[in-house]
Structures are given as structure tokens and as C-alpha cells.
Amino acid sequence: MTSPRQTDDLMEIHQLLARYAVTITQGDIDGLLEVFTEDGTYSAFGETYPLSDFPALVAAAPKGLFLTGTALVEPAGDSATGTQPLCFVDHATHALRIGYYNDTYRRTERGWRLRTRAMTFIRRSGAHDSGRPHAFDPAGA
Template identity: 30%
Template sequence: MLSLQQISDRLEIQDLVAAYSAAVDSSDWDGLDAVFTPDAIIDYTEVGGPRGDLSTIKAYLARVMPEFKSFQHMTGPTQLTIRNDGATGRTIVFNPIVFSQGENEHVLFVGLWYCDTFVRVENGWRIRERREERCYMHNMPGWFVQQPA
């Protein structure tokens, strides 16, 4: 049986995963400050992006995401292990991305997992490390290649 603290921790971490999706999907790059620790490392290399600290990733997202017409992060269950003030999690993600190719619209379907390391800080839980683990990319345009940070 889970204690009230364990239930609270799980709910707070689930909210944190949702807050990441909400920030990215609304292009609120500064909203990521409430999701990650200041020293966080984020690794998008398996899906064509960079690996870097929070400021590097925010600048990358601000530059690259406007190239797409729309996008949506849909997260599924998180397999979560909590130990005191630290946790690890693996969350399933489906991320359709709409882009224009000439006069036509296409949808890139990205399936991945967020592999996260969480830490409890003074004002709640934050992500200290995120690595995106690629499962599939369907309908990838030829121009979509790794963009430098």
C-alpha cells in the first residue's frame, strides 16, 4: 500500500511530465524553468535534436518549433521508481507534428519514451535529466535532420 507521501510524489511527477508537454505545445519556453532544474541536461539526439543544458535546449526549441504548423505531445503512463528525494521514470509519448511540404500538409508521427531522472527540490519535483528514446518516426521529411544547438 502506498503512503500519502508516495501518492503525492507520484501525482506531482505526473503533473511535471504534463507541464513539459503544455510548455512545449504552447511555445512557452520560459515555462520549462518550472519543469527542469537549472543544471538539467536534456538529450534529444535520438530524435534528431541536440543534447545540452536548459538554456541551450530552450534556444533550440524557440528556433526549430516555429518551422512546424502544429504539434502535440500526448503522454501515456509513466513507469516510476521513487527513492527518497530522487526518482526515475519512463513515459510513453506520441508526438504528431504537422509540416508543410510544398502546397501539401504532412504529418510526421513520432513515438518515443521520456527517460527521466527526477529530483525533489525546495519547491517540488523537477527533472534533472531527460533523454528521449526513439521508438519510431513515420513520414519523416527529407529536410528533417539534426539541427545544431
């Protein structure tokens, strides 16, 4: 059974994840950075990037619609883990990328925030992977 506090926590985390999807879709980098803890990281392409690399990472990525599904979140006090499905639609070609995020969350003075977000792509072959290694080079961005 879920307590009222857990229900409130889940609602706040789901709103946080909605904010992630909306801000990245709209190109609002400042809003996007706000959903992370100060020491937050993003993992894809065989690498883990600190939050300081995130603006360049987003700038180098294709633009389009980040359509996310309801996350499965497991709260544990002031931290939580979760998995959220993603369907990305490229704005120019309407080509799709599908996969899911594996997340950790932390309760902060500013409310719940993403601590880590790791992307897993689902390929046409059925393989699940983190993308091509070195598809993004923060030094070259």
C-alpha cells in the same frame, strides 16, 4: 504498498510531466524551463544539452502536439526515475514521431523537477535510438 507521501510525490511528478507536455505544445518556453532543475539536461540526437541550450533546441524542433502517456515512476526518497511514452504529431503534416523519455527527477525547494530527460525514438524498423547525431547544432541556432 504506497505510502501517502509516495502517492503525493507521484501525483506531483505526474503533474510536472503534464506541464512539460502542455508548455512545449503551446510554445511556452519559460513554463517549459520551469519543469527542470537549474542544472537539468536534455539528451537526444547523440548529444546531451544543458538547459541553457533548450530554448534554441525547442525553436529548431518541429511544432505540434506532444501527447504523453502515464509515466512509470520509481520514487527513491528525494529522487526518482521514470519512463514516459510519447507520440508527437506534427502540426503541419500530422506526421507522427513515437518514442519515450527516460527521466530522472529531484525534489527541490520548488517541488519535484526534471533533472534529466533523454529521448528515445521508435523507428518503423522497430529500432530504438536517440536520433541522428548532430541533427541540432546549438552554435548554429
